[in-house]
Amino acid sequence: MDAAPELFRALGDATRRVILDELADRDGQTLFEICGRLAMKHGLGSSRQAISQHLAVLEQAGLVHTRRQGRYKFHHLDTGPLRAIVERWPIDRQEPLP
Amino acid sequence: MDAAPELFRALGDATRRVILDELADRDGQTLFEICGRLAMKHGLGSSRQAISQHLAVLEQAGLVHTRRQGRYKFHHLDTGPLRAIVERWPIDRQEPLP
DNA sequence: GTAGTACGCAAGTGGCAGCTTGCCTGTCAA
DNA sequence: TTGACAGGCAAGCTGCCACTTGCGTACTAC
Numbered sequence: 427m428d429a430a431p432e433l434f435r436a437l438g439d440a441t442r443r444v445i446l447d448e449l450a451d452r453d454g455q456t457l458f459e460i461c462g463r464l465a466m467k468h469g470l471g472s473s474r475q476a477i478s479q480h481l482a483v484l485e486q487a488g489l490v491h492t493r494r495q496g497r498y499k500f501h502h503l504d505t506g507p508l509r510a511i512v513e514r515w516p517i518d519r520q521e522p523l524p
Numbered sequence: 525m526d527a528a529p530e531l532f533r534a535l536g537d538a539t540r541r542v543i544l545d546e547l548a549d550r551d552g553q554t555l556f557e558i559c560g561r562l563a564m565k566h567g568l569g570s571s572r573q574a575i576s577q578h579l580a581v582l583e584q585a586g587l588v589h590t591r592r593q594g595r596y597k598f599h600h601l602d603t604g605p606l607r608a609i610v611e612r613w614p615i616d617r618q619e620p621l622p
Numbered sequence: 623g624t625a626g627t628a629c630g631c632a633a634g635t636g637g638c639a640g641c642t643t644g645c646c647t648g649t650c651a652a
Numbered sequence: 653t654t655g656a657c658a659g660g661c662a663a664g665c666t667g668c669c670a671c672t673t674g675c676g677t678a679c680t681a682c
Contacts, residue, residue: 456658457658474658475660478660499659
């Protein structure tokens with residue numbers, strides 16, 4: 427019935443959506459990179475642990491894949507799960523009639 | 525920056541997503557129709573007020589438009605706001621390389 | 623008018639999600 | 653080995669969200 431509630435739960439938080447924006451702008455960032463850029467570009471003062479937990483939620487939703495390399499962990503965006511949304515509720519072709 | 529947080533908030537709840545499914549299956553239902561069909565088809569025992577509040581959230585997100593006619597209030601689905609999702613994070617063309 | 627229907631409003635409650643805090647593990651350079 | 657860096661784990665707190673409860677309003681049939 428309700429496939430992938432983690433997907434919608436992940437999209438429900440504003441900070442997580444900004445993280446997706448950030449990864450869409452520059453893919454493969456580490457946790458500290460994301461923290462820094464969120465503070466710089468978006469003025470978000472979230473702590474490192476908060477961002478880490480957000481990334482875990484995004485990864486559980488399949489929107490972010492991780493790749494370990496030494497002591498670094500790179501995060502990659504995957505917009506594939508978003509396809510389930512438009513497949514579930516087909517989007518009309520432009521505006522309705524006034 | 526973060527356009528329409530109400531949209532993602534509305535999609536965050538499983539009951540609201542089922543309501544969208546129901547309206548996609550049969551558009552223009554009243555509150556009591558939706559209550560009945562949710563109980564029948566989906567086994568959800570939500571009260572009338574709960575469904576009413578869910579519909580208010582969906583309407584605030586622009587996913588549902590209402591039309592009053594006498595003492596009835598018909599609810600119509602509008603998937604237009606969903607377009608903001610796929611426009612914000614473009615969906616890749618099928619699977620990544622293995 | 624009266625009863626019944628369809629729906630709205632508002633206060634109160636319980637549970638969960640996001641955040642913090644503190645400590646720990648693993649990796650690299652000196 | 654020692655220190656610094658990148659990240660993880662788990663308990664506790666707080667605010668919000670979904671739901672209930674109770675009453676109120678508008679429309680319709682009789």
